[in-house]
Amino acid sequence: MDHETLKERTLKQQEERKSTYEVKKLGNEVEIDRLTLEIVENFKDAFDVEKLAIRYTPLLAQYDYIVGDISADQLRLKGFYNNDKSVNNQDKIQSLQDYLYEYVNFGAPYFVLENVNPRVVGDTEHRLKSKNKNKRRKPNTHQKETRAKAATVKQKRKKTFVIKQK
Missing domain, CATH: 1.20.5 (Single alpha-helices involved in coiled-coils or other helix-helix interfaces)
Incomplete structure (x- = not known):
């Protein structure tokens, strides 16, 4: 498959995803996939409604926090749980700073969304x-x-x- 065909398919898939997950932003609250998320931190104005609609997946609904960082104009999403849950420490929100230092480019824009009503998925x-x-x-x-x-x-x-x- 050549580069142009791959690029066309990617753009088509992004358009489909944008229409699948409609994102509504009202002040500091964001609604997507029947979830209510609150913007806790928005470093360097990283939050973008369109990018979130393209990259969102229903698996993120189970997390208490969703962190998004932007590198090379691409949004990457990662979920974290509350500190009181019995999961690995690296999956708890208390390790957010470590995640930002280790996996996010220095100075890159990022945002943190708190999931008001997390779902149990699967x-x-x-x-x-x-x-x-x-x-x-x-x-x-x-x-x-x-x-x-x-x-x-x-x-x-x-x-x-x-x-x-x-």
Whole structure:
């Protein structure tokens, strides 16, 4: 695929996304995908309604905070949780400053949106996946015995090679 075709497809996809997620800004409040977000910080006037509409994905609805930074005229979005949630520290809002120092270009414009009504996205699906993972990780005793027997049979079948010296 040549560069021009790729560029055309990207622009077409951006236009489709713009129409899919309509963003309304009223003062410091932003509405998108039935979410109410409040602009907590807007460093260097980074918040742009059109860019948010293009880059937004419904997976961001589960986060308590959404951080957007702009580099090379592209918006990148990352979600953070409240500090009281039981998630990794790097996913909590308390690590925002570390994220900005490590992953965002120095002095780049960014904004922070607080999600007033976060949704639980795919919670039951996540539980089913983790349940299945645990089943795969913990074989029952019968499986353990079968594997042990197979390993001893393999060891018995192995031929020992002796290097003869002349």
